[in-house]
Amino acid sequence: ALEIAPQNDxxxxxxxxxxxxxxxxxxxxxxxxxxxxxxxxxxDVNPSIAKYYVSRSRV
Incomplete structure (x- = not known):
């Protein structure tokens, strides 16, 4: 899907x-x-979501 429409939010x-x-x-x-x-x-897919960074810091 990302290859077809990479800018589709x-x-x-x-x-x-x-x-x-x-x-x-x-x-x-x-x-x-x-x-x-x-x-x-x-x-990598959506770097604007803060909870991904927070969760990764807890792993």
């Missing part, structure tokens, strides 16, 4: 939210390294 938000949700699940499973990777992907 709605797509960026949805994709970054999927990465964030995955990161939360990995964190609950104590898979901290994978959680950090997913949060980094969320930040």
């Amino acid at each position: 709605d797509i960026r938000l949805r994709i970054s939210d999927v990465f964030f949700t995955n990161a939360e699940q990995h964190y609950k499973e104590k898979r901290y390294q994978e959680s950090s990777k997913q949060l980094t992907k969320a930040i």
Whole structure:
């Protein structure tokens, strides 16, 4: 989706939210390294969301 419409903010938000949700699940499973990777992907897709940075700082 990002390749088709890289500037579409709605797509960026949805994709970054999927990465964030995955990161939360990995964190609950104590898979901290994978959680950090997913949060980094969320930040790469949508760097304007502060909660991604806060969550990554806690991993």
